[in-house]
Amino acid sequence: MATVVVTGTQWGDEGKGKIVDYLAQQADVVVRFQGGSNAGHTVTVDGEEYKLRLMPSGILYKGSLCVVGNGVAFDPMIMLEEMDGLAARGIDLSGIRISNRAHVVLPYHRLMDGIGDEARGKGKIGTTKRGIGPCYMDRDNRIGIRVCDLIDKEEFAKRLKENLALKNKELKALYDHEPLDYDEILKEYEGYADRLRPYVCDTIALLNEEVAAGKKILFEGAQATMLDIDYGTYPYVTASHPISGGVAVGAGVAPKKIDKVVGIVKAYCTRVGEGPFPTEQLNAIGDKIREEGHEYGVVTKRPRRTGWLDACVVRYAGLISGIDYMAVTRLDILDSFDEIKMCVGYKYKGELLKEIPASLKVLAQVEPVYETFPGWKTSITKCRSYEELPEKAKAYLTRMAEVTGIALGIVSVGPNRDETIVVAKDIF
Ligand code: GDP
Ligand code: IMO
Ligand code: MG
Numbered sequence: 090m091a092t093v094v095v096t097g098t099q100w101g102d103e104g105k106g107k108i109v110d111y112l113a114q115q116a117d118v119v120v121r122f123q124g125g126s127n128a129g130h131t132v133t134v135d136g137e138e139y140k141l142r143l144m145p146s147g148i149l150y151k152g153s154l155c156v157v158g159n160g161v162a163f164d165p166m167i168m169l170e171e172m173d174g175l176a177a178r179g180i181d182l183s184g185i186r187i188s189n190r191a192h193v194v195l196p197y198h199r200l201m202d203g204i205g206d207e208a209r210g211k212g213k214i215g216t217t218k219r220g221i222g223p224c225y226m227d228r229d230n231r232i233g234i235r236v237c238d239l240i241d242k243e244e245f246a247k248r249l250k251e252n253l254a255l256k257n258k259e260l261k262a263l264y265d266h267e268p269l270d271y272d273e274i275l276k277e278y279e280g281y282a283d284r285l286r287p288y289v290c291d292t293i294a295l296l297n298e299e300v301a302a303g304k305k306i307l308f309e310g311a312q313a314t315m316l317d318i319d320y321g322t323y324p325y326v327t328a329s330h331p332i333s334g335g336v337a338v339g340a341g342v343a344p345k346k347i348d349k350v351v352g353i354v355k356a357y358c359t360r361v362g363e364g365p366f367p368t369e370q371l372n373a374i375g376d377k378i379r380e381e382g383h384e385y386g387v388v389t390k391r392p393r394r395t396g397w398l399d400a401c402v403v404r405y406a407g408l409i410s411g412i413d414y415m416a417v418t419r420l421d422i423l424d425s426f427d428e429i430k431m432c433v434g435y436k437y438k439g440e441l442l443k444e445i446p447a448s449l450k451v452l453a454q455v456e457p458v459y460e461t462f463p464g465w466k467t468s469i470t471k472c473r474s475y476e477e478l479p480e481k482a483k484a485y486l487t488r489m490a491e492v493t494g495i496a497l498g499i500v501s502v503g504p505n506r507d508e509t510i511v512v513a514k515d516i517f
Pocket of ligand 1: 097101102103104105106107128129130131132133418419420421422501502503504
């Protein structure tokens with residue numbers, strides 16, 4: 090298979106970075122197609138950790154192309170920070186390609202994300218404050234500034250002037266905030282443009298050429314299904330489409346060109362930010378998951394909310410994204426649990442629900458129906474084949490595949506590259 094999409098099936102932080110890096114061993118190109126620096130993807134190689142935000146997780150392989158697609162909310166400041174950090178660690182950056190159509194995150198986006206979300210008071214989303222929502226708002230309002238404008242000195246100066254006049258009016262009227270300085274932003278962004286210009290190209294043409302040449306392409310989703318703007322727990326969602334369909338709009342590669350979809354499933358559930366989370370454990374179990382799993386955000390350092398695996402959510406993700414295989418990550422985090430639960434259905438007012446309810450009012454009130462599994466109570470980090478896994482771990486995985494209707498493709502038993510068990514040999 091030549092084109093594979095990796096997508097998160099829960100609320101993010103499933104371990105997409107780890108699996109993308111693993112699969113990228115065989116890929117020629119790795120592509121981000123949505124989201125922006127709200128993502129925090131961790132890749133660990135020989136115990137060395139790399140935290141990537143805008144950079145595709147294929148960057149650690151010399152010679153692979155790493156594409157930031159047109160659907161990404163592109164923050165040049167963060168991109169350059171990442172590039173400098175990676176270069177200092179000896180990573181080759183020559184494979185980076187940035188779409189000339191990606192929308193640029195500007196200082197007023199970050200600022201308005203922060204104060205705008207706080208202004209919602211109790212109804213706040215708990216965004217990452219990276220300006221992602223406001224950047225996409227400008228795109229949809231048709232006033233956004235794109236990378237092709239950023240690298241055109243005259244055009245950028247003009248577009249920034251128009252936009253900043255509007256944003257300063259909004260800042261004053263809505264939040265009584267002092268205006269941002271035009272010259273300062275102009276100078277800052279001209280500096281970014283000069284450094285990034287060599288990496289900018291038409292990534293749509295590039296990717297379609299690579300597809301036509303039969304190259305192996307990995308599309309790296311950020312966030313996840315339950316954070317998708319249309320399919321997630323709206324309004325507690327991000328502003329893009331992390332589902333596999335997001336590839337068509339965010340990379341310009343047609344749906345019929347996608348061969349396989351891999352859904353990343355954390356062996357339990359976490360969520361950062363506000364919004365319903367039916368299997369959340371606000372108790373000693375939840376605390377144990379957080380401590381065993383070091384569940385603290387990469388981007389914002391917030392403690393993640395924790396709970397049992399919700400197989401209803403994964404099944405839903407499977408339907409929407411057409412997931413062929415699950416990659417189950419962090420199974421090792423459950424090593425020391427006496428028993429493990431999996432939500433296999435929801436009850437609402439005594440009735441079993443067949444679908445994920447659209448209404449948050451309903452979702453907040455559903456009662457998870459759990460099945461309980463005995464823990465395996467042994468370390469699985471050294472297991473390198475499915476056969477080596479304890480029977481009790483296999484029983485948990487088998488049931489997961491049954492309830493979700495998705496075949497098991499990969500089991501991850503640790504953050505490192507080699508701590509990976511490949512069950513399906515035909516992913517690429
Ligand atoms: P992403 O946003 O989906 O890429 O996930 P994050 O990087 O935010 O969070 C996943 C965390 O789990 C990272 O610290 C990874 O290094 C780590 N990780 C990934 N797979 C495994 C695994 O199988 N076991 C353990 N213990 N850690 C893992
Ligand atoms: P990765 O790619 C987990 C959450 C935020 C907030 C909501 C909206 O690492 O899995 P935003 O800043 O996007 O407007 O915030 O979405 N969120 C994530 N949660 N992992 C992520 O990315 C996330 N990106 C955004 O916490 O609830
Ligand atoms: Mg993350």
